[in-house]
Amino acid sequence: MPKTLIEPFRIKSIEPIRMTSRAEREQLLEAAHLNVFKLRAEDVLIDWLTDSGTGAMSSRQWGAIMEGDESYAGARSFYRLEAVIQKITGMRFFVPTHQGRAAEKVLFTAVCKRGDVVPNNCHFDTTRANLEYLGVDARDLVIAEGLQPALIHPFKGNIDLERVQALLKEHGDRIPFGMITVTNNTGGGQPVSMANIRAYAALLKQHGKPFIMDVCRFSENAMFIKMREPGYEHTPIRDIVKEMFSYADGATMSAKKDGMVNIGGFIVLKSEEWMDAVRNVLILTEGFPTYGGLAGRDLEALAVGLEEGMDEDYLRYRLRTAEYLGERLEAAGVGFVRPTGGHAVYLDARTVLPDMPVAHYPAWALCNALYLEGGIRGVEIGSVMFGKRLDDGTETYHNMELVRLAFPRRMYTQSHFDYAAEVIDEVKQQAAGIRGVRITKQPPFLRHFTCECAWVDR
Missing domain, CATH: 3.90.1150.10 (Aspartate Aminotransferase, domain 1)
Structure with a gap:
């Protein structure tokens, strides 16, 4: 059996590179x-x-682009993407945004206030900036191993549950929700284990706090779980993904990563009350909830890309x-x-x-x-x-x-x-x-x- 792992695709179109001295x-x-x-x-x-948004799209995605419905309200492209996201996440309420930082801005504006504290394994740059712009204290609580570059650990993106517990005890009344980023971009693209996600969700639930995931690279995180976490070796990626989302109350995503597209993002939630607040901000900043700053063709490409990314x-x-x-x-x-x-x-x-x-x-x-x-x-x-x-x-x-x-x-x-x-x-x-x-x-x-x-x- 050959040992070399080849690219699982053929190149259909190319872009020249300009050589420089x-x-x-x-x-x-x-x-x-x-x-x-x-x-x-x-x-x-x-x-x-x-x-982020810099990769190549597939022939299926380019074909889907031609199916884009550019209607301002109620476009069929929205409902096609909505069905895909509901199937993947198991969550009912969804709106698109033009990219991930817009999803963050809309959600945080809707549910955060000045003086709040939001824990995360590590907030990436725009996540932190969107929170701090609103006067929110963004806390990074990744495990100690995640701050040691040379140390080998299978899940260096895990959040430190003891520090979360201490933060909840000290500032519980100021915490609107807890976050986790999969994979942990700030700390080296490191994955979060299913056990850590499950335990973090349980801890937040115990304190009555919603759990929001930043899922830019959820498919990559699921593959790491399959490869490294005992008990998941034979579990299909889609089932691992479904379990990850089952512990969350909502998620934001820059779809320009594991959505395999050049532009796009979304917010998905279990709470209709939160989604009502989100839609109000979305209409003010991104556009009508069935397009959220995206063309119908972008919604179609994303619906295909989310599937291909798994x-x-x-x-x-x-x-x-x-x-x-x-x-x-x-x-x-x-x-x-x-x-x-x-x-x-x-x-x-x-x-x-x-x-x-x-x-x-x-x-x-x-x-x-x-x-x-x-x-x-x-x-x-x-x-x-x-x-x-x-x-x-x-x-x-x-x-x-x-x-x-x-x-x-x-x-x-x-x-x-x-x-x-x-x-x-x-x-x-x-x-x-x-x-x-x-x-x-x-x-x-x-x-x-x-x-x-x-x-x-x-």
């Missing part, structure tokens, strides 16, 4: 104020900035892809979050640049180095993304300095990953010459998207 990239990065978000996509060789052959290939790059990096002595997650490999900048002070933003510096050396665009998940500049000019720093290399779905082949491994190894060899940065301009929220930086002298 090191000298070109130096000029382009300077013009972008040392912020890879500001680069033009055409100037990037391998774009691993995010897996295919076990695809998921096995997807997880193996990240594992393969991890093996190449381990052989080269490059530090990364272990074990590899489902959608990305997270480089540990503190091990690649051990002598760089955190005040020079080592993960940001490593991001820039990857682009300069090989045209690879990743994203910093460290103190630029999650740190803050306080009123007195001092900075708070994140507990990890990571560079996420997130893989668009069904887009890159093994040779792209081999090339990336070589580039990362080259960067590691040149670590002593990599320069840190200082922030020269930043907005009050989500500064990593638009901040401007300058080199720090060595």
